[in-house]
Amino acid sequence: MDDPMRFDSDDHKPAGFSELMLNALPYPILCIDPAGRILGVNNAAEQFFELGETHLLRSDISDLLPPRSPVLALIDDVRRRGSVVNEHRVEIGSPRLGNDRIVDIHAGPLGDNDEKIVIMLQERTIADKMDRQMTHRGAARSLTALGAMLAHEIKNPLSGIRGAAQLLETDLEDNDRALTRLICDETDRIVKLVDRMEAFSDGRPIEREALNIHMVFDHVKRVAQAGFARHIRFVETFDPSLPPVHANRDQLIQIFLNLVKNAAEAIGEHAIDGEIELISAYRPGVRIRGIGAENSVALPLEFCVRDNGPGISPEIADHLFDPFVTNKPSGTGLGLALVAKIVRDHGGIVECDPQPRRTTFRVLMPVFAQRDGRQSEP
Secondary structure: OOOOOOOOOOOOOOOOHHHHHHHHOOOOEEEEOOOOEEEEEOHHHHHHHOOOHHHHOOOEHHHHOOOOOHHHHHHHHHHHHOOOEEEEEEEOOEOOOEOOOEEEEEEEEOOOOOOOEEEEEEEHHHHHHHHHHHHHHHHHHHHHHHHHHHHHHHHHHHHHHHHHHHHHHOOOOHHHHHHHHHHHHHHHHHHHHHHHHHHHHOOOOOOOEEEOHHHHHHHHHHHHHOOOOOOOEEEEEOOOOOOOEEEOHHHHHHHHHHHHHHHHHHHOOOOOOOEEEEEEEEOOOOEEOOOOOOOOEEOOEEEEEEEOOOOOOHHHHOOOOOOOOOOOOOOOOOHHHHHHHHHHHOOOEEEEEOOOOOEEEEEEEOEOEEEOOEEEOO
């Protein structure tokens, strides 16, 4: 049988041109026969369904989707009309794919008088998350100004309050010293909060180098296992051929230590099956254009921290990276905002896929490139 995904008709095109063209697209594309059997897929479809080509070609389209999926009704509509049908914001979530997968679907006959159907999926969650990244960047800029103001206007008077309390302490009885001690402790707590805010106002250029992300992950894991995550099992799913990332080592450690600490706190201290998975992968096709930028930047390096905790409250899921948003009783809500700021400074994006028992924080970053002896972004 001829490969249904090959439709070369121009002798001037190289062999396999159509296959190369389809695999260059970032959107999943499948071709099915009248019975719903999958005849061909591109690389993006393998990544989307997290299955290899061999497995997919042994499957029906109904095997990949939840029962009574609207995609199946749309395919029937294409067969009935004999023309292209588009449908937007269709939910195709499942426990294996993730329950919040929303796609735009474009489906049509492979050719005139051909009963084969080509389906293209465009994941809306990616576009929606990109939009939210722009909101996060605006929030980070506002927080930068707020951090600088707090550092200047609050820390100086606090040092005076603490000094006065220490002077009073020398002339007080033991019972009254507890009150001055309380003043000092609370002052120190406010100073620490302001220090964390001040980190957002640091506009100095970042010193970067070519880094192996797996060495960063190894350091973060050792720190976590020696302290807050000693009761949790770590799983590493790494791509050993990953190119280096162009980043600051200390700041990368800060990013992933924060994400791992959040994951450990979500799992809880008394969980007997707590698991944190560290993931690295190469995902071509993801690009982002900054505000005012002429060219988009490729972000093919994907680094994930995934936990099997109970998940994130839906009320805060869309605002996790905004400052002061937290579901922890004693949290400040600045940790993830700082993560978003650092990732933004590196030209990347961070997003969260909140699923019960499968929450994933995903960091996408550019690769390290060296041209003419100079370090640069690709």
